[in-house]
Amino acid sequence: MSGPNAPAVQDNAVVDLPTGFPLGSSPVAAELADRFHAAGHRLYLVGGSVRDALLGRLSGDLDFTTDARPPQILALLKGWADAIWDTGIAFGTVGAGKHGQTVEITTFRADSYDGVSRNPEVTFGDSIEGDLVRRDFTANAMAYDLVGRQLIDPTGGRRALRERVLDTPATPQESFSDDPLRMLRAARFASQLGFTVAPRVREAMAAMAGELGRITAERVQVELSKLLTGAHPRAGVELVVDAKLADVVLPELPAMKLEIDEHHQHKDVYTHSLTVLDQAIDLEEGPEPDLVLRLAALLHDIGKPATRRFEEGGGVSFHHHEVVGAKMVRKRLRALKYSKDITEDVAQLVYLHLRFHGYGGGEWTDSAVRRYVTDAEHLLPRLHKLVRADCTTRNRRKANALQRTYDDLERRIERIAAEEDLKRVRPDLDGNEIMRLLGLPPGPLVGRAWKFLKELRLDRGPLDHDEAVAELLAWARAEGVEPPAE
Incomplete structure (x- = not known):
């Protein structure tokens, strides 16, 4: 070389x-x-x-x-x-x-x-x-x-x-022609080690980004994961975007770069997402980086470009961008060969990240709080962190008000959880008892009855046994199922 x-x-x-x-x-x-x-x-x-x-x-x-x-x-x-x-x-x-x-x-x-x-x-x-x-x-x-x-x-x-500079032993053109994955590896080292990239290396990356198309999705995913779990992931992400590598491996990122976020007019969606990533990392607990949280923080608003609408009077809306974003996350992470668990967890966090904004000044009923916890399931601690990290306003009064409101929601969750064991929200009657009471064999109707009782549990909290039985029998009759005589 x-x-x-x-x-x-x-x-x-x-x-x-x-x-x-x-x-x-x-x-x-x-x-x-x-x-x-x-x-x-x-x-x-x-x-x-x-x-x-x-x-x-x-x-x-x-x-x-x-x-x-x-x-x-x-x-x-x-x-x-x-x-x-x-x-x-x-x-x-x-x-x-x-x-x-x-x-x-x-x-x-x-x-x-x-x-x-x-x-x-x-x-x-x-x-x-x-x-x-x-x-x-x-x-x-x-x-x-x-x-x-x-x-x-x-x-x-x-x-x-x-x-603290990354340069290549040969010319970067020779090095990257030999193995294009080295371009992503440069961004990974920028994240892991905090190094800057030599100007000639950066220029070659931008000129040769298309060569990454030769690399398998599995190898790309490994480098992206190492980048995101490094000590300085923002630096690695910025290099991936600025050097045009993201255009090939994660095009949803540069697509956000010019989109104005309606809540943060001083920042575009891309910059906002990088700030959310930084703030989510600050909220991590334990010695190991949380890849799922970091992916969700970086990608939580990728649905905004596809849902942007200009309103009369100069406003901008992004209605249902969390729904669109969750679908986009699934598609991209599957293409990158992430595991099913990681893909679904990140998509669900993206889907749920706006739910809190319906809480207002604490108007949610206990039923709504239960649903928030139940929908989040094992992701609830991460969802807490993502929602808090998503507050990037420069208005300190507004930021403090949002944090106080979320503090209130977390206190309500803790109170209801202590009273009702929210981590194990189940119908008050199990499947076996449903089948016995209704005289049914296993099948879809039993599943519908189970779901009805779970929804009832979420709405009203725990029911005593007799009340749960009465509700089940009334539901069954309305469905045209006549319970067996006692």
Whole structure:
């Protein structure tokens, strides 16, 4: 890989370990290094493992590269590893587990790509430098010699880390032609690491965005998910949109960019959605990012462009955009091969995110509160966060009033839940008792009776047994079903 704009590659660019560099402290890495060295092979920690260690964020899984060929790697791992898997052996990669840690070892590569798919035509290399210069970004093009305890950095990766810049070892045009997924990976690293993208890389991304059409939906989805669950997802999303990648993989985002939000005239829908994403993240609880909440926050208003109407007098309306948006979310997330659970959860949050605005000054009946909780089901904690995050007005008095109103709704939910166990709202009679009382076999009519009793439960709260029986019998007679004589 070479070109007039490529970073200068330093021959034998070897530097001493920085003080406190943690990679040498891994017993698994040390054991592997000794094993490969004794067999006459070189073994290096490489890529993200080295990058993260230099950033002080060493992960549990380690990636290695070696001059040993795959059969030799397998032979060296046998008798040492607790588990071995060779699903990637066609690409030169062997995985192993030891002491609860996962490692991957890959033979030096000198890949070329076919220019149609993202699949490499695997060619094994003979030098660590040759392996490093074919990698995606200079920050990932470093290796650590475990025996010599030296860092090998032929393309200025440490400088890139210091400057927090993503650049490519080759020209970005060469790199992205080889593997277009690297464009999305740049946005993912912007999110995960907080790095900026070199101007030439950004220009190449915008010019070559269409090449992402060669990438499978599953691979795109993985990168988008990692982007959204990074530490700085807004930066990653903005890069995806500005560099035209979203036009290919998530076109609903740029479609929002010029649409004016009727509640927030100072912002368009796209900017508003980014702010909601930021605010939803601030409300997350626990150590792990919430992908479902973040997807819902980013996509909650994607139905607005399709529902925009200009009203007389200069107003703008987006009636039923939550209904349209939920359908759009399902279509897009299915196309991206998200799981059924994630797709349905995000769509339901989008569908419900406006429901609260009917609460007004607390006019909802207890029945309406029960329905809100029942419709949200397990998503209620996320819905609370999404609704609160959706308040982006600059009018502090209005914002505080909305938050106080939602506080009131949450208190009512807690009160009713304590009295009625809302998490388990069920009819006061179960299916077996419905069949016994009505003399019915299992079938659709029993389901309709069950649904009637559930609606009654939502409207009126818990009924005592005799009252529930009387209501069921009256419903059955109205439906033309004559209960058996006692």
